[in-house]
Amino acid sequence: MKKLSRNQTFLLITVPVLALFFCFNTLPLIKGLIYSFTNFKGFGSYDWVGIRNYADLFTDARVGKSYLFTFKFALVATILTNVVALLLALGLNGKIRAKSALRGVYFVPRILGGLVVGYIFGYIFTYILPAVTGGSSMLSNTNTAWLAIVIVAAWQSIAQTTLIYISGLQTVPEDVYEAGAIDGATGWKSFKELTFPLIIPFFSINMVLSMKDFLMVFDQIMALTKGGPAQSTESISYLIYNNGMGGGQFGFQSANAVIFFIVIVAISVFQLNFTGKKEEQL
Amino acid sequence: MKKRLIATALVAAMLIGTIISASGCSSEGSADGKTHITLLQYKPEAVKAFEKMEEEFNATHDDIVLQIESPNDAMTVLKTRLIKEDAPDIIGIGGDVNFSNFLDAEILMDISDFEGLSLIKQAYLDIDKNLEFVPMDGVYAVPYVANAAGVLYNRQMFKDNNWEVPTTWNEFMTLCDTIKASGQQPLYFGFKDVWTCLAPWNALACDLAPADVCRQVNKGETKFIDEYDEVAQKMLELLDHAQDDPFAYSYNDACTAFANGEAAMYCIGGYAVPQIQSVNPDMDIDSFVMPGCDSEADNILNSGVDLQFCVTNECKNKEAAYEVLSFLLEDSTIQTYLDDQNAVPCKDQEFKLSSALDGMVSYINEGRMVDYQDHYYPSEMSVDAQIQTFLLDGSVEKFLNKFDTDWVRYNRDIIRKVQEYEKKGGNE
Amino acid sequence: MKQKNKVAATTNWPLTILLIAGCLTVIFPLYMAIVIAFKKPTEMTNDIAGALSLPKSWSLENFAEAMRVTDFWHSLGYSVMITVVTVVLAILLHSLAGYAIGRSMAKNKFYKFSYLYIVSGMFVPFAILMMPLVKQTAQMGVDNWFGVILCYLVFYMPMNVMLYTGYLKNIPIALEEAAFVDGATTWQTYWKVIFPIMGPMHATVAVLTALGTWNDVMTPLVIMSGTGANTLPLAQLTFQTQFGTNYNLAFASYLLALLPILIFYLVCQKQIINGVVNGAVK
Numbered sequence: 002m003k004k005l006s007r008n009q010t011f012l013l014i015t016v017p018v019l020a021l022f023f024c025f026n027t028l029p030l031i032k033g034l035i036y037s038f039t040n041f042k043g044f045g046s047y048d049w050v051g052i053r054n055y056a057d058l059f060t061d062a063r064v065g066k067s068y069l070f071t072f073k074f075a076l077v078a079t080i081l082t083n084v085v086a087l088l089l090a091l092g093l094n095g096k097i098r099a100k101s102a103l104r105g106v107y108f109v110p111r112i113l114g115g116l117v118v119g120y121i122f123g124y125i126f127t128y129i130l131p132a133v134t135g136g137s138s139m140l141s142n143t144n145t146a147w148l149a150i151v152i153v154a155a156w157q158s159i160a161q162t163t164l165i166y167i168s169g170l171q172t173v174p175e176d177v178y179e180a181g182a183i184d185g186a187t188g189w190k191s192f193k194e195l196t197f198p199l200i201i202p203f204f205s206i207n208m209v210l211s212m213k214d215f216l217m218v219f220d221q222i223m224a225l226t227k228g229g230p231a232q233s234t235e236s237i238s239y240l241i242y243n244n245g246m247g248g249g250q251f252g253f254q255s256a257n258a259v260i261f262f263i264v265i266v267a268i269s270v271f272q273l274n275f276t277g278k279k280e281e282q283l
Numbered sequence: 284m285k286k287r288l289i290a291t292a293l294v295a296a297m298l299i300g301t302i303i304s305a306s307g308c309s310s311e312g313s314a315d316g317k318t319h320i321t322l323l324q325y326k327p328e329a330v331k332a333f334e335k336m337e338e339e340f341n342a343t344h345d346d347i348v349l350q351i352e353s354p355n356d357a358m359t360v361l362k363t364r365l366i367k368e369d370a371p372d373i374i375g376i377g378g379d380v381n382f383s384n385f386l387d388a389e390i391l392m393d394i395s396d397f398e399g400l401s402l403i404k405q406a407y408l409d410i411d412k413n414l415e416f417v418p419m420d421g422v423y424a425v426p427y428v429a430n431a432a433g434v435l436y437n438r439q440m441f442k443d444n445n446w447e448v449p450t451t452w453n454e455f456m457t458l459c460d461t462i463k464a465s466g467q468q469p470l471y472f473g474f475k476d477v478w479t480c481l482a483p484w485n486a487l488a489c490d491l492a493p494a495d496v497c498r499q500v501n502k503g504e505t506k507f508i509d510e511y512d513e514v515a516q517k518m519l520e521l522l523d524h525a526q527d528d529p530f531a532y533s534y535n536d537a538c539t540a541f542a543n544g545e546a547a548m549y550c551i552g553g554y555a556v557p558q559i560q561s562v563n564p565d566m567d568i569d570s571f572v573m574p575g576c577d578s579e580a581d582n583i584l585n586s587g588v589d590l591q592f593c594v595t596n597e598c599k600n601k602e603a604a605y606e607v608l609s610f611l612l613e614d615s616t617i618q619t620y621l622d623d624q625n626a627v628p629c630k631d632q633e634f635k636l637s638s639a640l641d642g643m644v645s646y647i648n649e650g651r652m653v654d655y656q657d658h659y660y661p662s663e664m665s666v667d668a669q670i671q672t673f674l675l676d677g678s679v680e681k682f683l684n685k686f687d688t689d690w691v692r693y694n695r696d697i698i699r700k701v702q703e704y705e706k707k708g709g710n711e
Numbered sequence: 712m713k714q715k716n717k718v719a720a721t722t723n724w725p726l727t728i729l730l731i732a733g734c735l736t737v738i739f740p741l742y743m744a745i746v747i748a749f750k751k752p753t754e755m756t757n758d759i760a761g762a763l764s765l766p767k768s769w770s771l772e773n774f775a776e777a778m779r780v781t782d783f784w785h786s787l788g789y790s791v792m793i794t795v796v797t798v799v800l801a802i803l804l805h806s807l808a809g810y811a812i813g814r815s816m817a818k819n820k821f822y823k824f825s826y827l828y829i830v831s832g833m834f835v836p837f838a839i840l841m842m843p844l845v846k847q848t849a850q851m852g853v854d855n856w857f858g859v860i861l862c863y864l865v866f867y868m869p870m871n872v873m874l875y876t877g878y879l880k881n882i883p884i885a886l887e888e889a890a891f892v893d894g895a896t897t898w899q900t901y902w903k904v905i906f907p908i909m910g911p912m913h914a915t916v917a918v919l920t921a922l923g924t925w926n927d928v929m930t931p932l933v934i935m936s937g938t939g940a941n942t943l944p945l946a947q948l949t950f951q952t953q954f955g956t957n958y959n960l961a962f963a964s965y966l967l968a969l970l971p972i973l974i975f976y977l978v979c980q981k982q983i984i985n986g987v988v989n990g991a992v993k
Contacts, residue, residue, distance in 0.1 A: 327948075355932075356932060363932075364936060554954040555954055555955075558954060562752055564753065
């Protein structure tokens with residue numbers, strides 16, 4: 002038997018993987034794309050409507066509002082999550098007692114189901130916080146409801162982001178710190194000059210993953226506000242799912258999903274390129 | 284270590300292989316020569332009643348095997364089964380916009396030759412008929428049970444304070460003032476859950492707007508701003524008697540508050556009674572029809588079909604499906620359902636109803652009722668959220684103008700169909 | 712193997728205390744969840760005491776009832792099976808793909824494209840894939856738990872491939888070269904050298920993939936509809952009906968479902984930490 006070259010091996014691995022991916026991701030996406038040119042309800046008979054759905058999309062105030070809300074939300078939540086998670090990961094990776102227990106506790110939010118999170122935080126925002134601060138519920142005010150969702154979404158996703166940072170920190174060899182300590186690099190300087198450059202791949206992964214998760218926010222909205230108050234927290238995914246699957250707008254929301262997909266891909270390619278350049282510089 | 288991992292993977296792959304090949308041939312199992320009928324119904328809370336019905340049916344029928352499925356999130360399951368072309372023979376769904384959509388998508392069978400239809404109250408058959416976007420020939424559903432909505436009240440509290448059940452809008456508002464003056468809370472709302480905004484809205488619209496307002500608008504005969512103005516005004520009046528910041532509380536909060544005697548009345552349907560009684564099992568709840576009009580004689584009960592059975596086009600054996608439907612309409616079967624669920628049967632006959640419906644019984648028996656208006660609203664238009672927005676903002680005109688423009692946008696295809704139908708002469 | 716650093720013995724107490732204090736953000740909601748899981752619906756009130764006071768009795772009745780209603784052991788079996796098979800296959804397949812792509816994407820356009828292609832697949836909203844996937848899996852005869860696993864393998868591929876390629880950036884090719892010199896093929900080198908060294912990343916991938924599949928409702932709901940089989944999250948839908956939710960039973964059930972995955976996380980967490988010693992690049 003002839004030995005396979007390195008490139009042949011790689012090709013033999015990559016091609017079947019790509020085929021599987023095409024079959025369960027791209028193929029259904031193409032079918033969805035086709036539906037976006039119809040008035041399909043999700044079942045039964047339908048008519049072709051040409052580019053009507055796309056034309057509507059750009060004149061629909063509700064869709065426009067959902068884009069604004071989603072991007073504002075995702076930006077704030079991504080920054081908040083990554084800052085807190087990075088600090089938490091550094092802390093949990095430090096020389097502390099009860100490391101396992103602490104890591105376990107900080108991971109719990111990610112496991113709790115949407116129903117539990119929705120109820121508990123609904124309770125906190127409706128009854129406990131107003132009692133403590135004397136104000137009214139954050140969830141019933143159009144100016145603060147989105148912040149409440151940011152808090153809950155970040156609370157849940159910090160667990161996963163921290164985990165990825167922690168495993169990134171494992172690739173930083175101890176001797177880097179030792180060498181750094183000899184040069185007098187400690188604290189912030191040691192982090193900025195030694196640790197951070199080494200975990201940049203994980204930083205960019207986390208940025209992309211959390212940006213994607215937050216742009217697609219759905220569960221926390223269903224659990225906390227169902228798009229309210231006054232339709233101020235309707236995210237793009239909320240519209241796509243509720244009106245496409247739950248309602249009769251499958252075709253229209255497929256068009257929405259296609260545009261949304263293109264927008265996020267553009268953002269992420271930009272993000273990856275940006276952090277990729279950073280990696281090369283360092 | 285690695286070898287063990289690879290070995291595990293191989294074993295797993297083999298296991299999967301065998302299971303797929305095994306499961307591949309297990310589905311089509313009508314080798315027993317009997318007719319199989321599957322019924323998928325959308326009320327998982329009624330699963331016990333349906334299990335009992337299934338058992339009774341199968342015990343008394345040798346040639347037909349009935350299988351009843353009560354999955355969670357049944358509407359999604361049903362839609363996926365339609366996509367898979369694996370539709371059940373009979374579906375048990377609500378008489379709402381989903382039914383209209385199913386009709387429009389041509390997946391239901393005309394069952395006008397089913398004899399059991401003559402046993403059903405005409406009012407409910409009419410309600411179902413009105414759900415057709417464009418009047419169609421034939422009948423497509425057997426209404427089974429209905430629910431009704433208006434105002435629930437705490438009977439004990441009313442008795443203790445000598446409050447009278449109001450029959451006109453003025454009496455209702457005066458009562459609210461009296462209750463407030465006594466230091467108690469008249470109404471409690473759970474408007475954080477937007478759908479609860481529809482409960483008082485529907486009940487008021489039954490009293491104050493034409494029952495077929497949506498169809499009239501589709502025909503271009505009127506506008507919502509002309510028909511819904513009073514409904515919207517009275518919604519704002521109701522809000523004056525609500526607890527502080529009703530938009531902070533959910534449906535569940537409102538049920539709990541009402542159950543614990545924190546409010547005397549709650550504008551919601553009879554369907555909320557089980558949730559309320561889960562918190563306070565001994566509570567004495569009664570209800571009255573929303574008194575939206577100035578004279579009792581003009582009030583109309585808000586009632587719609589909560590569960591109805593439709594035969595799908597996929598059904599291969601119509602006779603067997605009719606046999607199942609006839610069985611479901613037998614008095615004893617209906618009683619099985621009523622024993623388990625709080626409901627109003629659509630069969631034209633006297634059944635014992637829950638005491639929480641005492642104040643509505645006369646309306647039900649007279650057939651003095653019309654359907655929930657939101658059964659005609661496309662769900663993607665999110666009228667519930669629009670009502671919440673309006674209640675927060677307070678501008679009737681802004682709300683109803685948007686209602687009119689949005690309506691045209693979301694119902695474009697239906698309006699076109701309706702107007703084509705009218706051009707061809709219609710039948711009205 | 713390196714000896715543990717002497718500095719590691721000294722505990723950073725301020726940090727430990729800070730992290731323990733931070734745990735309150737998790738412990739407080741968790742406490743509410745536990746208290747509610749033990750209460751009866753009749754003990755629920757609309758004030759702070761309703762959620763914070765201790766239950767009248769610590770009876771396990773809610774848990775027993777929740778287990779009965781969800782057909783616990785049966786549903787748990789399905790959930791465990793789907794999760795375990797998905798995780799094992801994901802580790803094998805995605806690490807291979809990450810290796811082939813990660814090692815070649817810098818020089819070869821095809822792999823760079825494959826990487827971007829797979830990663831961008833992450834941004835396709837599930838709602839648009841759902842209906843076409845339902846139809847496709849039904850046509851392929853995999854509208855059962857196996858189809859669900861196939862979908863998961865594709866859904867989590869972008870994130871996992873990103874994680875593996877990110878991790879590989881910090882593993883020098885020099886490590887592989889030693890094996891090549893001994894005449895090993897790329898395939899053998901992978902399993903002998905690279906696969907074991909990625910231990911911490913396997914653990915991370917296992918945790919993230921397991922979490923996603925464990926809590927997921929939508930995929931099994933639409934793909935397995937009509938098979939009569941339930942995963943745990945599917946069975947838990949039974950607590951929420953159109954007009955009522957039994958929060959007490961639901962909370963008991965969610966707490967039960969949380970335990971297996973928490974234990975799994977803690978086990979994997981050990982693996983991530985152990986990886987520091989093993990994986991430290993010489």
